[in-house]
Amino acid sequence: MMSATVARAIGLICICLAACIIASAPAFAAAKTVRLPFLPNKTVSSRVIYIENPRFPQVTKAELATVVLTAADLVHEHFGITLRVPDTIKTVDSEKIFADLVTKTPKHFDRVMGDFKKDAVDWSKVKDMLIKQIQAAKGSLGDQIAFAKPYLVKQPTSNDIKAFAESVAGTFRTRLSYWTKAKLADGYPIIGKVPGREDLPLNEYLYWALMAKLGIEAEIVLTNQFIASVEYIPAPVHTAIRGGIIGGSSEFNPASRFGASVWMTLAPFLINDEQVRKLRNGKIYSKEDALKYAGVLLAHELGHLLLHLGHPWSNEACIMRPAEVLDFAGWEKKLNPQKCNIGSDPEMTPGSLRIPIW
Numbered sequence: 599m600m601s602a603t604v605a606r607a608i609g610l611i612c613i614c615l616a617a618c619i620i621a622s623a624p625a626f627a628a629a630k631t632v633r634l635p636f637l638p639n640k641t642v643s644s645r646v647i648y649i650e651n652p653r654f655p656q657v658t659k660a661e662l663a664t665v666v667l668t669a670a671d672l673v674h675e676h677f678g679i680t681l682r683v684p685d686t687i688k689t690v691d692s693e694k695i696f697a698d699l700v701t702k703t704p705k706h707f708d709r710v711m712g713d714f715k716k717d718a719v720d721w722s723k724v725k726d727m728l729i730k731q732i733q734a735a736k737g738s739l740g741d742q743i744a745f746a747k748p749y750l751v752k753q754p755t756s757n758d759i760k761a762f763a764e765s766v767a768g769t770f771r772t773r774l775s776y777w778t779k780a781k782l783a784d785g786y787p788i789i790g791k792v793p794g795r796e797d798l799p800l801n802e803y804l805y806w807a808l809m810a811k812l813g814i815e816a817e818i819v820l821t822n823q824f825i826a827s828v829e830y831i832p833a834p835v836h837t838a839i840r841g842g843i844i845g846g847s848s849e850f851n852p853a854s855r856f857g858a859s860v861w862m863t864l865a866p867f868l869i870n871d872e873q874v875r876k877l878r879n880g881k882i883y884s885k886e887d888a889l890k891y892a893g894v895l896l897a898h899e900l901g902h903l904l905l906h907l908g909h910p911w912s913n914e915a916c917i918m919r920p921a922e923v924l925d926f927a928g929w930e931k932k933l934n935p936q937k938c939n940i941g942s943d944p945e946m947t948p949g950s951l952r953i954p955i956w
């Protein structure tokens with residue numbers, strides 16, 4: 599049986615998947631979590647690093663600044679916090695940073711990462727994990743089925759949990775393997791080996807968590823790298839149905855002023871690939887809109903980072919309620935800080951999120 603704390607950490611969806619791996623260990627009850635940051639005068643400043651992969655759509659320094667400034671405006675509007683934006687954003691090449699990261703791979707990563715690039719994932723195990731996640735989630739089975747239904751590749755054969763998990767796992771598998779076939783402008787897969795480039799796990803969620811754990815010197819890490827993967831941990835239904843895409847996450851980072859840092863990818867906003875478009879409810883985003891929605895997602899992540907807020911699923915006005923699949927336009931339209939005050943929902947209470955230290 600999972601402890602309530604474990605179930606809660608897992609239920610928090612876009613965040614701390616790596617922590618959940620630690621959380622699955624029996625010793626988790628004693629594990630420490632990142633302390634809620636003290637924010638003097640509700641004013642904070644942060645360092646921003648941009649990790650760039652030349653294969654993915656590019657953004658200029660000014661465009662990156664737009665994303666951060668949009669997020670800063672929203673952080674003020676929704677959380678009453680002033681976020682000071684740095685004058686410079688340091689750019690680092692993704693290959694350079696990952697070539698070093700892979701030399702520091704923890705032993706257990708191999709057991710936890712599903713090798714979908716070689717079609718060697720144990721999907722029955724993923725399905726069993728999904729059942730656990732569905733049981734641990736706050737919404738009823740009926741609510742979860744209703745939420746996922748429009749996005750499933752094949753509908754469940756019945757309304758029981760096994761049939762639903764089977765259908766979600768099938769959707770996960772179809773959409774995740776799609777990234778290994780769909781191509782970028784350079785003619786090579788979105789996820790996969792590219793001639794002349796080192797084969798690095800750039801798309802793997804766990805390495806982005808590891809980057810934070812090893813102490814990257816920033817509170818905000820942005821990237822244009824596309825990140826999608828499958829892990830043998832109870833995956834949230836909403837990550838599974840979009841093919842394992844993870845937009846961002848807040849992770850333990852000993853080098854951060856807040857004890858944790860945020861990473862967020864711009865790729866789901868900038869790529870106008872067919873499957874990405876489908877998950878966006880058919881929309882193609884202009885660069886301007888893409889940057890705006892990226893700023894909104896960054897503000898959501900900053901709510902996790904600065905106030906340790908969770909996901910208030912029942913209130914669509916809350917920026918802390920995750921977007922459905924990749925429909926950021928539909929999500930942004932419903933946001934209204936007047937209808938979602940701090941403390942208005944248990945998940946909107948500072949400290950409701952626990953970011954484990956691992």
Ligand SMILES: [Zn+2]
Pocket residue numbers: 611612613898899902909918920
């Ligand atoms: Zn979130």
